[in-house]
Structures are given as C-alpha cells and as structure tokens.
Amino acid sequence: MPELTENIVFSKERLEKVEEIIARYPEGKQKSALLPILHLAQEQFSWLSSQTMDYVAGLLSIQPVEVYEVATFYTMFHLQPVGKHVIEYCRTGPCCVMGGEEVYAHLREKLNIETGQTTEDGLITLKEVECLAACGWGPCFQIREKYFMHLDNQKVDEIIEDLRKTN
Amino acid sequence: MANNIKILTKDIGTDGLESISVYKKLGGYLGVEKALKKMSPDEVVEEVKKAGVRGRGGAGFPMGMKWGFLAKPEGVPRYLVCNADESEPGTFKDHYLMMKNPHLLIEGMIISSFALGANKSFIYVRGELMYVIHILEKAIEEAKQAGYLGKNILGTGFDLELIVQPGGGAYICGEETALLESLEGKRGNPRNKPPFPAVKGLYQCPTVVNNVESIANTPWIIQNGGEAYSGIGIGRSTGTKLISASGHVKNPGVYELELGLPVEEFIYSDEYLGGIRDGHHLKAVVAGGSSVPILPAELILKTAEGEPRLMTYESLSEGGFVSGTMLGSGGFIAMDETTCIVRNTWNFTRFYRHESCGQCSPCREGTGWMEKVLYRIEHGNGNERDIDLLVDVAKRIEGNTICPLGDAAAWPVGSAIRHFRDEFEWHIKHPAQATAKGSIYSKSLMDVVA
Numbered sequence: 001m002p003e004l005t006e007n008i009v010f011s012k013e014r015l016e017k018v019e020e021i022i023a024r025y026p027e028g029k030q031k032s033a034l035l036p037i038l039h040l041a042q043e044q045f046s047w048l049s050s051q052t053m054d055y056v057a058g059l060l061s062i063q064p065v066e067v068y069e070v071a072t073f074y075t076m077f078h079l080q081p082v083g084k085h086v087i088e089y090c091r092t093g094p095c096c097v098m099g100g101e102e103v104y105a106h107l108r109e110k111l112n113i114e115t116g117q118t119t120e121d122g123l124i125t126l127k128e129v130e131c132l133a134a135c136g137w138g139p140c141f142q143i144r145e146k147y148f149m150h151l152d153n154q155k156v157d158e159i160i161e162d163l164r165k166t167n
Numbered sequence: 168m169a170n171n172i173k174i175l176t177k178d179i180g181t182d183g184l185e186s187i188s189v190y191k192k193l194g195g196y197l198g199v200e201k202a203l204k205k206m207s208p209d210e211v212v213e214e215v216k217k218a219g220v221r222g223r224g225g226a227g228f229p230m231g232m233k234w235g236f237l238a239k240p241e242g243v244p245r246y247l248v249c250n251a252d253e254s255e256p257g258t259f260k261d262h263y264l265m266m267k268n269p270h271l272l273i274e275g276m277i278i279s280s281f282a283l284g285a286n287k288s289f290i291y292v293r294g295e296l297m298y299v300i301h302i303l304e305k306a307i308e309e310a311k312q313a314g315y316l317g318k319n320i321l322g323t324g325f326d327l328e329l330i331v332q333p334g335g336g337a338y339i340c341g342e343e344t345a346l347l348e349s350l351e352g353k354r355g356n357p358r359n360k361p362p363f364p365a366v367k368g369l370y371q372c373p374t375v376v377n378n379v380e381s382i383a384n385t386p387w388i389i390q391n392g393g394e395a396y397s398g399i400g401i402g403r404s405t406g407t408k409l410i411s412a413s414g415h416v417k418n419p420g421v422y423e424l425e426l427g428l429p430v431e432e433f434i435y436s437d438e439y440l441g442g443i444r445d446g447h448h449l450k451a452v453v454a455g456g457s458s459v460p461i462l463p464a465e466l467i468l469k470t471a472e473g474e475p476r477l478m479t480y481e482s483l484s485e486g487g488f489v490s491g492t493m494l495g496s497g498g499f500i501a502m503d504e505t506t507c508i509v510r511n512t513w514n515f516t517r518f519y520r521h522e523s524c525g526q527c528s529p530c531r532e533g534t535g536w537m538e539k540v541l542y543r544i545e546h547g548n549g550n551e552r553d554i555d556l557l558v559d560v561a562k563r564i565e566g567n568t569i570c571p572l573g574d575a576a577a578w579p580v581g582s583a584i585r586h587f588r589d590e591f592e593w594h595i596k597h598p599a600q601a602t603a604k605g606s607i608y609s610k611s612l613m614d615v616v617a
Contacts, residue, residue, distance in 0.1 A: 024328075024330050026244070026287070026370065029351070029370055031351060031352035031353075032332075032350060032351055032352045033352065034352035035294070035332070035333055035334065035335050035349065035352065036332065036333055038335065039294065039297075039333055039335075060352075062352075066352075069353075069354055070335070070352065070353065070354055073335070073337065073354040073355065073524075074294070074334070074335025074336045074337050074355075075335070075336035075337065076294045076295065076335050076336035077335060077336075088295075091514075091517075092256045092457075092514065092515075092518050093256050093257070093453075093457060093500065093511055093514045093515050093518070094256055094257050094413040094414060094500050096510075096511075096514055097413075097414050097415065097500065097502055097506060097511065098413070098414070098415075129295075129336070130254070130256075130338065130518050130521055130522060131254055131255070131256040131257075131338070131457075131518070132295055133253045133254060133258065133259040133261075133262045133293065133295070133296070134259055134262065135256065135257050135258070135259050135411065135413035135419075135498065135500070136259060136411055136412055136413040136419035136420045136421065137259075137419070138413065142295060144297075145297040145298040145301075146298070147298075
C-alpha cells in the first residue's frame with residue numbers, strides 16, 4: 001500500500017473534539033490528551049503515518065518524538081497501512097485453552113494471509129493481540145470496537161462472508 | 168455455603184440498567200446522597216476502613232489504609248484514578264461490571280472522590296474496550312444532567328469532574344505508576360517507588376489509584392455501613408469477590424461470591440461453574456489471573472495439610488509458593504487433562520515477554536529468554552539442562568525489577584515446573600511427540616524465536 005501523501009488535517013468535528021479533550025486536563029498538562037487524540041487520528045486516517053504523528057504533535061505543542069515514542073509503545077496503534085477492517089485476535093492462554101489456536105489457523109487459511117498481512121483486495125488485515133479481557137467468552141477477536149466471541153470455524157466463515165458482502 | 172449476598176451484581180440482568188432512571192429506581196445514587204449530605208469525607212474513609220475491603224485488582228492491599236496514606240498538602244490538588252485497564256489473562260470482571268452497570272462505578276467514583284477531596288477524577292479504561300468507554304461516557308453525561316457531577320453537587324459545595332481516559336493497549340498500564348505515566352501522555356513505564364502515588368502521583372500530586380471493583384463496593388458500604396460489609400466473608404477476607412471463570416468448565420462467566428466459599432463448591436456446584444466439561448476431569452487451575460502460581464487439581468481443592476481450600480486471600484495462599492497460590496485478580500482458569508502445561512506456560516511467558524515495558528534488564532531479557540527455552544521444549548528441541556535453566560532465570564527475574572511484572576512472569580514458570588516437572592521432562596525425552604496437537608503459529612512469532 002502506498003504511503004499517505006495527502007495533507008493530514010482533522011475534520012472540523014474532530015478539531016472541535018480535540019479542543020474539548022485538551023480542555024479536560026489541568027493547564028499545561030495537555031500532553032495527557034495524546035492517547036485520546038491518537039485514537040481520533042487512527043479513526044480518521046486508519047493508521048498513524050509519521051506525517052499524522054507530526055500533525056498530532058503540532059496540535060499539542062509537543063515534540064514529534066514525544067508522539068513517536070508513545071505510538072510505538074502501545075499495541076493498538078497501526079504504524080503501517082492496514083486494510084479496511086483489522087481483525088485482532090486474542091492469542092493468550094484462556095482463548096487458546098478453548099481451541100483458539102485451531103480457530104485462528106482456520107482464519108488465516110480462510111483469508112490466505114499470515115498475521116500482520118492484508119488481503120490482496122485491501123479488505124482485511126490480521127493482527128495478533130494479547131488478552132482482550134473476554135476469557136470466559138473465548139476464543140475471541142475484535143474488529144474496531146466490536147467483540148466477536150465463542151468463535152469456531154463456522155462463525156469465522158460467517159463473519160468473513162459478512163465483511164466481504166458489506167464491502 | 169449459602170451465597171445469597173450480591174453487592175455488585177444484584178441488579179445485573181435488569182432491563183435498561185445502564186440508564187440512570189432504572190439505576191435510580193433500584194436505589195442508585197442513594198449512597199452519594201448519604202455521603203455528601205450526611206457525612207464528612209473522614210467519616211466516609213472511616214467506613215471504608217471498617218469494611219476491610221481489600222484491593223480487588225490483584226494486590227489485595229486494604230483500600231481504607233491506602234486512602235489513609237493520601238498526603239494532603241495545602242493548595243495542591245488531589246486525584247482519584249480508577250484502574251480499569253483490566254488486562255491480566257483470565258480476568259474479565261471489570262469489563263463485565265462496567266458494561267452491565269456503569270452507574271455503579273460512577274456512583275462509587277463520586278463517593279470516593281468526595282472522601283479523598285478530589286475534584287477531578289479519572290477512569291482509565293483499556294483502549295480495546297472503546298465500546299465500554301462510550302457506555303461510561305453516556306452514563307457520566309446522565310449523571311451530570313441529574314446533578315451528581317459538576318459544580319456544587321446536590322448543593323453541598325462539592326465539585327467533581329469525571330473523565331474517562333482510553334489506554335492504548337499495554338498490560339503494564341495496569342500497574343498503578345505505569346498507568347499514571349500513560350495518563351500523562353507518556354509510555355507506560357512504571358516509576359520507581361518511593362515516592363508512592365499517595366505522595367506524588369498524577370502530575371506529581373497526591374493520587375489514589377483503585378481498581379473498578381474496589382470502587383464499586385463503596386456505594387453499598389456507605390448505605391449499609393463498613394461493619395455490615397466486614398460481616399460478610401471470613402476473617403480478613405471481607406465482603407464479596409467477583410470471580411471471572413474461564414477454561415474447561417461448563418459455565419464460564421463472572422460470578423459474585425462471598426469470600427470463604429469452598430473452591431470445590433465453586434468448581435462443581437451447578438450454582439457456579441457446574442463442573443468440568445463432560446467426559447473430562449480437572450487437571451490444573453490458575454486461580455487469580457495468569458501471574459499467580461498454577462496448582463494441580465488436588466492442591467486447588469485441598470491444602471497440602473488436607474484442609475478444604477476456600478476462596479479467600481488467606482486460604483488460597485496457604486502453603487506459600489510451595490503448595491499455594493493467590494486470589495489475585497480473581498481470574499480463575501480451569502484446565503482439564505487435555506491441556507499441555509508446557510504449552511500453556513510457554514503461552515503465558517510469551518504474553519509477559521510481549522508486555523514487558525523493557526525498562527529493567529532482568530524482565531526484558533529474562534522473559535525473552537524463558538520464552539525461547541519454553542518454545543524449544545514445546546517444539547521438541549529441549550535439552551536436559553533447560554528445566555533447571557528456566558528455574559534459574561525465573562529466580563533471577565523475581566524481585567529484581569521496578570514493578571511486579573517480573574514476578575508475574577516468573578511465578579507461572581516456577582510453579583509449572585514445581586508441580587508438573589514430569590511434563591517438561593517428557594517433552595525433552597520425546598521430542599518427536601512433544602507437540603501432539605500440531606503447532607500452529609504465525610510467521611511473525613516464528614521469526615521472533617528463530
């Protein structure tokens with residue numbers, strides 16, 4: 001996928017949201033707004049390019065490196081272009097005990113990609129994550145804000161078909 | 168043991184509970200009314216101390232005592248931060264509670280903030296639970312409209328702003344000082360202690376960090392009194408505890424139980440987990456989240472002395488790390504005989520390797536080293552020295568790091584070898600059959616351990 005080159009600017013609504021977020025924190029502590037604003041940036045631009053991170057740094061009057069070091073620390077931020085949907089599947093113990101490894105193998109096979117890759121049509125990126133705090137309802141994965149639980153091969157097939165249909 | 172006491176979950180299942188109108192119909196916000204209108208902050212603290220409620224995030228430190236440590240220098244703001252960064256494998260109780268009953272946490276935050284003299288408080292929620300963040304934000308807006316948040320709450324002169332802060336995906340941010348760093352917009356690197364957050368916490372101001380479940384207990388404590396709360400449970404394990412159960416049980420999920428329930432009853436009674444799935448039997452349990460020592464079935468049901476094991480802080484830790492474990496966060500993972508302990512230990516170690524913040528060499532290097540050794544044992548490439556090597560590395564991590572993540576990584580390894588050494592030996596002696604289920608990993612992981 002090509003690197004984003006268009007001008008990185010938040011929409012009017014998001015800029016208003018940024019103002020509102022910054023105002024939550026005490027005077028001079030606007031850096032606290034960094035994580036919420038990175039989430040907003042990822043929502044709009046789908047991933048965090050260096051241009052996007054520089055833009056966020058400007059909004060908060062902090063150095064770009066302060067954004068880079070944070071964005072690279074937390075696993076939720078995509079530092080490479082991703083597909084329209086990112087499937088983040090839980091690879092941790094409780095989900096694996098319930099057959100997660102087999103289900104995720106099926107998922108990779110179904111999409112014909114490995115973790116970290118994106119389908120040729122740009123629709124789905126696969127990402128391995130650690131415990132999603134849904135252990136009693138595992139195996140599970142997440143697509144944006146939505147949790148998909150009690151997964152088996154059939155459910156995985158249905159979810160993938162739905163994503164393809166609604167593309 | 169009869170278990171009819173429900174403090175946190177009694178209303179869960181009621182239609183529309185996430186709305187303030189339904190919550191109030193069921194007696195919601197009466198705790199705030201009582202605390203703010205009829206009690207002083209010190210009296211609220213006193214009730215929490217009397218209740219004897221211990222931190223429900225995992226450490227089990229008495230909540231009232233923690234509140235009592237809060238420094239109160241003149242003219243310096245104080246903060247309350249709710250730790251909703253629930254990420255310990257096996258633990259999903261806070262997720263459930265916030266999703267089902269957001270106003271209970273908000274009410275608890277108002278009472279606790281009043282007690283501590285905090286006018287700006289935060290709920291730090293792991294970023295993956297963005298949908299829960301939206302539920303909480305909506306509930307906060309309702310609470311504001313109803314006059315429970317904002318300026319001059321209920322005409323008492325107490326002001327409170329409540330902010331929900333999303334995390335970015337990092338288990339380490341569940342450690343209180345890492346959480347504060349994250350809340351300040353930095354990497355989640357734990358701080359050296361002292362100074363403790365009670366003296367220098369958020370923005371270098373006095374701060375209390377409490378778990379969701381801990382804070383959610385305060386409305387009931389204020390309504391019914393600390394003594395009533397301490398009358399529930401056994402000894403120093405007062406009150407109820409949310410246990411999130413997963414693994415090979417018939418009824419996984421979140422349960423509220425009075426502390427003191429026999430473990431055997433919890434596992435096998437139809438009221439709770441309903442036993443192990445048909446045709447199988449219990450092999451091992453991780454009782455308090457992935458970091459606590461794993462125990463074989465016989466030691467989770469009974470202590471080494473043959474006493475029935477109870478769901479209490481004391482009973483579960485009976486026998487220390489030789490034959491006991493910890494209640495921890497209440498993440499109860501039950502495993503039947505189909506579970507490969509080596510594979511499970513490798514999985515947990517991979518988790519800690521991935522989640523280590525990297526500040527301390529013993530943890531950064533040790534977790535990676537243990538993972539590589541466990542990987543090769545599990546994949547038929549282990550050698551006779553590996554088991555002792557693992558024990559040695561785990562010992563060198565434990566107690567030698569800024570935060571407890573190092574201990575959390577070491578304990579599962581040490582306990583798995585202590586109780587299931589034969590499985591490790593079998594893997595080394597039978598390399599061809601070591602991975603009976605067939606190994607399924609992504610290329611990314613293969614690259615890491617190559």
